Amino acid sequence: MDEDKIKCPCIKFCNIPYTEVDTVKHHLYKFGFVKEYWCWDKHGKTSIDDDNTFLWVDDSDTNFSECACSYKKMVIDAMAPNLNNSDPEEDPNALDKKFFDMLDAADKELWPGCKKVTQLSVVARLLKIKLEYRIPEQSYDAICQLINDVLPEENNMIGTNGHLARCSRISFKKMHYFPLTPRLKRLYASQAITTSMRWYSENHGHDAGVMCHPSDSEAWKHFDKSHPSFAAEVRNVRLGLNTDGFAPHGAFRKQYSSWPIIITPYNLPTSICLKEPYMCLTALVLGPSNPKHKIDVFLQPVVAELEQLWEEGVVxxxxxxxxxxxxxxALMWTISDFPAYAMLFGWSTIGKLACPYCGKHTQAFRLKMVNHPYRKDKNKFKKNREVIEGPPPSKNGEQTLREIEQLGLVKVIELNVDDVNKRCGDHGWKKKSIFGDLPYWKANLIRHNFDVMHIVKNVFEHFLYTVMDVKGKTKDNVAARRDLKLYYRKRKGFEDNERAYYTLDKNQKKVICQ
Known part of the structure; x- marks a missing residue:
């Protein structure tokens, strides 16, 4: 080994070439370790401490399922062996000790002398079979009891699943909630990732004024200034909430809605910050319809846990x-597309007041009457007129919350919410957002972000389809041209079937595609 490079112990390179450390990490994630490399003799180690051998079980004779293998890899990652063999200066607290004790199940024999499976692998495989084949809980309990009866008396087989709550009714809309706190604590229990949780506070080496990570943003710095005691501990976690809905059975023409709510820790480096292993699925809202503005009902446990993590914290x-x-x-902001923004923020993003920044100052208008004289007026619209007024001043969190309270809007979890909010009139606001329950939320510089993927993708697609003159997808169609004739002065030489001057010809399209 030299100072910058080590031998790559992945399956592809088998400890032969010297490679940079970051590249080695990438290869290990992608290809995995070379088989039977238990003693790190190629990396300066002559033996492995006996206390750590419980993590390196030779499973060449085992027949674990993919679920069991994946779970075992998670355990190994969470408790990567400490090759320095240094005694800890402090023992884990009582709650975290339960987690570390649970990891011992990775090497716990199912019965004395059993070398083929462990207690953890059996549990993982049974749960995978239960979910894959949709085995009812009573049948699952019976199978576990039968296996327990067949095994020797001194065994470590799990008991029945009777402690799980049962419900005989079919819910109209349901939600699965996965607590966030244990996973945040687990990030610091992993030898492989805990140092990366402090990465943002270090010198990244890029030029000042260049934003390479959310920690370089003004919103992050503003939050640190507003809460100096929070910023003083670099291990405190900054979070972002993401949500979007999709129809999982759309291909089968079945109406069903799925809304995952994902929370991401932004302490991690840019290279892994938004990778799948570090995106925490916190809630999953399922049902035959979109929850719309009542998504706050399902956000209650999420917000309650975030509030607890801020006010009380956890050891x-x-x-x-x-x-x-x-x-x-602390939750820094949310990320969503425009329709989901309305669900989270409480502002209606449809109609005349769709723009949350313009609000009542908008210059948009709608022709409601079918025979309105403006429909055929070609001179009274704003064609060739310049708008020199600037945008209205943006409101901070305190001003926004004050406006909502003055209107008398309430949260959707309150009684008679529909009647109360309707009486408030049409001001663009539809509800009081549940995120206002977070003590620091109104002081955040940026509370909601639009998903760049949706914006860039939609704008780029419309632009590309129009200049490429893609049939059925271009915005420069016959209907659009007839609208121009109806509402504006007719442009000379701009007939229905005439090619627009900005569209590309056949040779130009070939150049673009190449």
């Missing part, structure tokens, strides 16, 4: 520093 164990510390987390 976590940092395995890299061998310390217990008080972990606090």
């Amino acid at each position: 976590a164990y940092d395995i890299s520093l061998k310390q217990n510390f008080h972990l606090i987390a």
